[in-house]
Amino acid sequence: MYGVRSAFLDFIDDPFVVSPTESYRYLEDGLLIVEDGKIKAFGSYDHIRTDYPEIEIIDYSQRLIIPGFVDTHVHYPQTEIIASYGEQLLQWLEKYAFPGEERFKDPLHAREVAGFFFDELARNGTTTAVVMTTVFPESTRVFFEEAQSRNIRAIAGQVMMDRNAPESLLDNPETAYHNNKDLIKEWHNRGRLCYTITPRFAITSTPEQLEVAGQLKREFPDVYVHTHLSENQEELVTVSQLFPECKDYLEVYEKAGLVGDRSIFAHGIYLSNSEFKRLSEAGSAIAFCPTSNMFIGSGLFNLKEAKSPAHPIAVGLASDVGAGTSFSMLKTMSAAYKVTQLQKQTLSPLPAFYLATLGGAKAIHLDSYIGNFQIGKESDFIVLNWQATPLMAFRHPQHSIESVEKLNEILFSLMILGDDRSIDATYIGGNLAYRNPDYMTW
Ligand SMILES: [Zn+2]
Structure with missing residues (x-):
């Protein structure tokens, strides 16, 4: 004591x-x-x-x-591709993120990056993080082992992708199901660790794979869902072409049973009023990633609308490294302030520090354990x-x-x-x- x-x-x-x-x-x-x-x-x-x-x-x-700060959306395998020049989301993924993630087939490489990643979180005061790993189950296992050895609160899961990415990074609905099931049993609620079902985003999963993600969620209702939503306008067009039967982006995830009170959606920049309402009713959370949204030119998240009493949504702050440009939640707050200023809104300091601490903890349903x-x-x-x-x-x-x-x-x-x-x-x-x-x- x-x-x-x-x-x-x-x-x-x-x-x-x-x-x-x-x-x-x-x-x-x-x-x-x-x-x-x-x-x-x-x-x-x-x-x-x-x-x-x-x-x-x-x-x-x-x-x-x-x-301690709560980072509600970050990619540990993108630590070494932070500050990659000149592209917007879909091209940035192809040119930098995917080739970077291919190296995580090697668990030694994954362990080395995970170690650096956790050291960097601690150096920046982040004590809880919601993390995307890669499509390789070993990269997830190694990540959890490193988290466990540091006793840090981490919520993470293996990324699911079965289309629109390099062949070497694709799984399929069946392997995704079995690998995730094994990882959930190994790691969910083990010490301070929790598991997320993690389809990367609608573009890189077939409806069949999203269906499998939903099936896992039904089998393990208290695991999290973590994905990207409505980040970039070109992405929105592609999603509407891939899922013509859905009236908007959120419905893609709703159809698969992935929108609930333990779902964390990164970005949410181009949401309609109806999508805000449905997210609010479902109790889902949005991870606001201001340095990333500005760096890859995605757009301005409407914080005021997300927190509107008409459809209040739990919002956490997030670095989104490697499209985000800093692990520091202080720098993330600075960017959030500028994003709100550009929309004639003002993020005053107390609400900003709330988002990075208790607000983040509430967004990920861990506020009975951490946050104050x-x-x-x-x-x-x-x-x-x-x-x-x-x-x-x-x-x-x-x-x-x-x-x-x-x-x-x-x-x-x-x-x-x-x-x-x-x-x-x-x-x-x-x-x-x-x-x-x-x-x-x-
Ligand atoms: Zn991201």
Whole structure:
């Protein structure tokens, strides 16, 4: 058992529903008690310390501790093709993503990239991730093994593709069924790991394969579904040609029984009102991937519409590496802010940090385990330095956050100017997973 002393911020409600000022808790001098990877106590230092007078305290004064970030959509095999130049979605997949994924036939290669991927998540303060692997079952197995050895929360699954991709990356409905079934039995709900049925997107699966995905979902109702939806206009045209019987993109997944309350859809840029409504009714989630959407020129996600009271949808933030350009959820928030600005909307800092923590946890139905500092939850948390660069320190020279106005300003500075340099430490399940080598040099 140990305690951590610092300023703390977490969320207890949805700032898109209640007023942002009612959605969070801020403690200028707080104490978090951790025991066996769980949160044992949390409150003001003076109040909690009297109950635990003897325990060791780690002091992160002049820092801000928040729950670990949740990345609701990322591709680990695309780690090594990040920053690939000059194409939009369908050509980018052909030219960069597919050739990159072919190398994952080799489990040694898959393990090496998975290790780097998890190190990069920790360096950026991400403690939970929803991840696409590749079509090779071994690349999924290796991924889960590496996740398990780090005790990180990961939701992942083998990608299903049986058309419109290189021959070497195609499976078929039957092998997809058996491989996924084996992987579900091996990994779903094992420790902190969960399984997702993962048809890549409508273009790369035949109706027969989508049917098999739906069959798996019926057999294992508490596994997740994770796929892409309505990302790019050329994609939309191709989907309507491949599935002429469907009135819109979402219906392709609905027909296969893949739209439910554990379904996570990446992007959702070109959704109709009817699709928003149906997603809301189904309790499905959208992963908002702003750096990716701008980098490969897909378009602007309408966050305001997605959170509209008429059809509210659970939204999480997502890096979508390798079409996304950073593992940092701070940089992702910065991009999200710009995407909303371009649509005459404003994403203020508290809702942005909500999306990256409790909002993401709710979107993936893990909010009873992670997402804030409620007693009994798993202790994933990160230590933020709002003076991590000379410019950030110049912008906010003060060493404490004494008012709500200052908190908002510092959070905004972190989301606009911050990146991995602002993460001083990352704790996963109560254990130190990363410490910034520059920590304490100020
Ligand atoms: Zn993606």
